[in-house]
Amino acid sequence: QDYTLRATANSNENDEDYDGLQVFKSHVEAASNGAIEVEIFMGTQLCSNGAECLQGVADGSIDIYISTSGGASGLFPYVQVLDLPYVMADDRVAEAVLSGDFTRTMRDMALEDSGDSIRLMTIGNTGGWRNFANTQRRVAQPSDIEGLKIRTVVADLPQELVRALGASPTPIPWPELFTSLQTGVVEGSKNGITDIMSMKFPDAGLQYVTLDGHAYMGALWWMSNQTFQELPDDLKRVVVDGFYQLQQATFASPKRKSIQAYEEFVAGGGDLYVPSPDEKAAFAEAAQPVYDWFTANVEGGQEIYDALTSAVSEAESELEAARAADME
Amino acid sequence: MLVLFLPVFLFFLMVGLPVFFGLLFAPGILLWLNGQERDITLLYRNLYNGMDSFPLMAIPFFMLAGELMNRGGITLRLVEFSQALMGHFRGGLAHVNILSSMLFAGLSGSAVADTSALGSMLIPAMEKQGYTRRFAAAITAASSVIGPIIPPSGIMIIYAYVMGESVAALFLAGIVPGILVGTGLMVLVKLMADRYDFPVASRRHTWGERGQASLKAFFPLLTPVIILGGILSGVFTPTEAAAVAVAYALIIGLFVLRTLKFSELGDVLSKAGITSAVVLLLVGAAMSFKTVVSLSHAPELLAEFILTLTENPLLLLFLINLLLFAVGMFLDAGPAIIILGPILGPVFTSLGVDSVHFAIIMCVNLTVGLATPPMGLVLFVAASVSNEKVETISRAILPFLAVEIFVIMLITFIPEISMTIPRLTGFAD
């Protein structure tokens, strides 16, 4: 082979990220007729967080890396736009938005900010949607969550959201979360169901999940721009298509995985609550301060927020039209 | 080619290159020869990021807490308490030495601190009662290895961090093995005492006297309760528990028992800081080393090789005990864990050995290595506090080592010894 792409994800082999990488590897290696080899390193073998992995991407010691929005926000604060609650209504909207120009806008911003070294290839999904889950009680409306200690990552936006809802954000490292839930250091978290089940959080008492879907768990797939630009055009095509395949795979994978996760959660005695549209509106209302905070305090916040909201309304009207056509 | 990093590393280690430089130099030079210059940057980055960790902070904290307790005259109270309980037995001070080590282990994560703190107090006292100096030094060194087995434990924090295990699980898993080592040593002392007619340390203490001694030792003995209770009940993370232990040691040393002076604090902080700095650099370098271990696919190759020897996990565990024991003779426990953990851990977990169980096997084995001739660190410390020759202590310690090796075998082949407590408390499957 002529090119070796070194891809890394900080998650393990049960994660959607791995599914995506497998699809990418298989497509790229086949379509390039063996000219490109993809080496996959799962976990923290090469680097262990957004800062160091993205630095590796920037200097080319890592070719491909997937981060969450939290992982990249230290360098590209505007990627937190994906964490803004209740902006995208469901999977169809999110998938249409992320397949379109919104992702290209974000790519341009990141390329500019990184001195043309870090390239956003695509945005997929890693774990479905974030929901509020806790060890204490069913949360049907914002007042139910008041006063709970909710684990967040150390990033501004999730903390602002938890605060806006009257709960107290508590930073706990992911590996310590199980113990912290078990022993009451924190009383809740905001995660997707597959993560909740794979970490066995219900065993630690996390028995109440409210499907408020407050944030899409976007997976940002980065590539070293230098590595990408050094490829001849025909191979660039292969890589770009590979990321399309990867994106589609990560859209699908959490849906498949979450079926079993929800079943297991309920079978284990978990309380799964689906808020009514009114209740969901109440959450969105309570979360209002977060939008103001985002556009006022985050560099590039207004620009990316506008890009997202206009992409969302465009996607929504296209989807409405498509639905109408399908129903005729 | 890259897989040569291990022999290259071992060569430079044997000729005397400090572990820290060896961990970076061996992989670095091979990456360079391999034309992988860009990955040398990866080495540096993992060194830095390897140190940038909150869980690791438990190392300086526990070191500091142990040092504060030690200066605070708390050791003396533990010894008096042990004496009130066991001083009247034949071989009383030898028993007191072992029991004190077990109690001290609950405050400190270091065998060296144990040897120097208890040795400087008990070796002269034992000599005065007619024990030979070599016997006193040997029992001090042998029992001090309990320090890092009973929680808190510096090497377990390192292992948990480098290997991604739960510190709490390892701490809990170490309790019974630590008590077992202590009990084993006491049984041996009892046998020797009857045979060689060891002296009795004191008359039997009345229950009133014992009560008074426990009252004086009450505050120090509360430390492990606070640490473990705090972690178990989730009041704090292990790192926070370590900080609480520091605060607790300060308060009882300065205000309650008034055995510590403000003027001593600078020295204590400085000593703990310097020692931790070295350990943290080593852990960081280990994380770099681990990166190259991954890039080279060494664990897969090693696993394949090991499986050509035998596929019987019990036999493999036995072989690994021999290997670890041999390594422990030459290398300190921390660096050995740092180097061997990433290489051996995956091999054994893939064979179905529980990762916490394997961690304990490794930690206990390498800790006992600290007291094993010819290079055991604790032997040198025991030699310097007792003014006895290392060679002499090395011979005197052999029967105790035999007991400890027996305990290692028990721990290796009966996983329940280490796994029961973490399982019951939900910290291990």
Next chain:
Amino acid sequence: MGGVLAVLGPLGRLNAALCTAGRAIGVVAIAVMVAVTLLQVVMRYVFNNALPWPDEAARFCMLWMTGLMAPTALRHGGFVAIDSLIAALPVRLSSALTLILLSIAMLVLVMGLSIGWSEVNGLGGRFDTASLYLPTSLSFDSWYRIPRSWMMLSLVVGFAMLILVNLELMIRAFMGLLGAADRLPMVRNPELGSAE
């Protein structure tokens, strides 16, 4: 030889002064680490209001503690090594071996310093810390977000100090090689502990 000794004297004094300063800052750093970690426990339990910054602030201090205190350890032989071969060899041979090993250490340190410096100035250094701010006005109404490079600088400073110490050790080994070990100035030994 006189020339070498003339370099060694000032270099030794410089290193002694730098190490003393490093230890002093390190002592403050470790005290701050304990204090902010305890503060977090209190805030979480007593006020039910965990703070976002103590974890990162404590790590900030720990990294600087390591960078600034490690040179003292190197200067006083506190870096873990198997030194039985060196101890077994005759003086000149052992000085030669020591010199070779110190040269390897020097290579590692110089590489580390150069990579570290470009890392600090590179993209990774431009990342914001997650939660550390510095007030930029006396009224505490404007804040500067501390970049990660301020933390990363700790190891670079550490490597620079280690290089100076290593140079001193190399000169001492070189003097030993020439058979002049007895003319070397003494290095006072502060108390060192062990992790095991």
